Amino acid sequence: MKEEYHKWYTQYLDREFEMLVFGHAGYPVILFPTSRGRYYQNKDFKLIESASYLIEQGKIKIYCPDGVDESSWYNYSIHPADRVKTHIGYENTILFDVLEYARYDTGFEKVGVAGCSFGGYHSANLAFRHPDKVGYLFTMGGAFDIKQFIMGYYDDNCYLNNPPDYLPNLTDTWFIEKIKSMGIILGTGEWDICLDENIKLSNILNKMGINHWLDIKKWAGHDWNWWREMFPRYLNEISY
Numbered sequence: 001m002k003e004e005y006h007k008w009y010t011q012y013l014d015r016e017f018e019m020l021v022f023g024h025a026g027y028p029v030i031l032f033p034t035s036r037g038r039y040y041q042n043k044d045f046k047l048i049e050s051a052s053y054l055i056e057q058g059k060i061k062i063y064c065p066d067g068v069d070e071s072s073w074y075n076y077s078i079h080p081a082d083r084v085k086t087h088i089g090y091e092n093t094i095l096f097d098v099l100e101y102a103r104y105d106t107g108f109e110k111v112g113v114a115g116c117s118f119g120g121y122h123s124a125n126l127a128f129r130h131p132d133k134v135g136y137l138f139t140m141g142g143a144f145d146i147k148q149f150i151m152g153y154y155d156d157n158c159y160l161n162n163p164p165d166y167l168p169n170l171t172d173t174w175f176i177e178k179i180k181s182m183g184i185i186l187g188t189g190e191w192d193i194c195l196d197e198n199i200k201l202s203n204i205l206n207k208m209g210i211n212h213w214l215d216i217k218k219w220a221g222h223d224w225n226w227w228r229e230m231f232p233r234y235l236n237e238i239s240y
Contacts, residue, residue: 001048001056012092013068019098021105022048023061027238028102029136030063030094032115032122036074039066047116050228054235061106065098069118073149080153084146084161091161094126099133110135112238116227117141117194121163124201128163131178138234140187140227143194144201164197167204176208183237184212187230189220 004021018039031048033041042048042064054060072086102111113123113134120142127137146162147154159165170176184205188198195216202214220226 001052008097010093010097012096013071013086013089017093017097018066020064021061022064023055023058025058026055026060026106027112027135027240028061028063028106028108029112029114029235029238030065030098030102030123030126032065032113032119033067034116035118036069037067037119039064041067042116045224045228047224047228047231051232051235054232060235060238061102063098063102065094067119067122073118073146080150081155081157083149084155084157087161088157091126091129094122095130095133103133108135108240112136112138112235114138114231114234115140115142116224117222118143120144120194121146124163125161127182127184128167128175128179129160131175131182134182136183136238138185138187138231139198140230140234141189141192141194141222142186142198142201144197164200164204167201167208170208176210179208180210184210185215185234185237186212187215187217187227187234189217189222189226191219191221193222 002024006019010017020039031042068090072083075083099111113127115123120139121144124144127134144163150158186198186202188195205212
């Protein structure tokens with residue numbers, strides 16, 4: 001399996017940024033790390049290995065960008081408003097550096113986004129905010145609400161980066177139709193600590209008329225062994 005290491009300076013965070021890329025061809029999937037995870041986390045916990053046969057066959061190419069949660073949501077030394085602004089810088093890095101590179105690199109117009117736990121937040125928020133660029137959204141044990149990180153503070157940036165808040169109020173048909181065209185899977189387990197968040201998001205999507213699959217796995221909790229089972233199965237749903 002081909003593996004590449006990338007490092008560059010990103011203007012959106014004013015720092016160097018790192019990423020691993022796996023595969024030689026195929027549909028591009030941006031795979032986020034979990035809370036405070038780094039670009040090598042999904043490799044270290046063998047999530048990449050779980051999908052190796054799809055990568056080696058050239059069906060999927062996976063991009064693993066670094067995470068900056070320590071500087072954004074988990075940085076309790078700065079004001080919540082600044083935590084959100086740092087996150088916006090991260091989103092811009094993903095949008096304009098990672099996503100655009102993945103599109104150029106593979107020749108596909110859209111990408112897939114995926115992540116476990118808080119990586120599910122990053123993938124879902126990016127997909128719902130930029131549905132013209134995302135064809136598939138796969139979350140595994142996803143956590144989607146950022147209110148726990150802002151300690152009661154709330155401004156427009158908080159609202160516009162919290163899917164459980166902005167989705168129910170979304171009326172723009174351009175966004176809704178683009179989201180409806182997306183392949184969406186919310187993977188969770190009956191023992192998952194994030195089960196309720198997944199059910200809540202699924203109910204919101206149902207009320208919006210957005211087709212998706214809420215996959216509640218029996219006898220499954222919130223850990224890598226279950227996510228390694230989910231991830232390749234979801235990637236198999238990609239068609240092009």
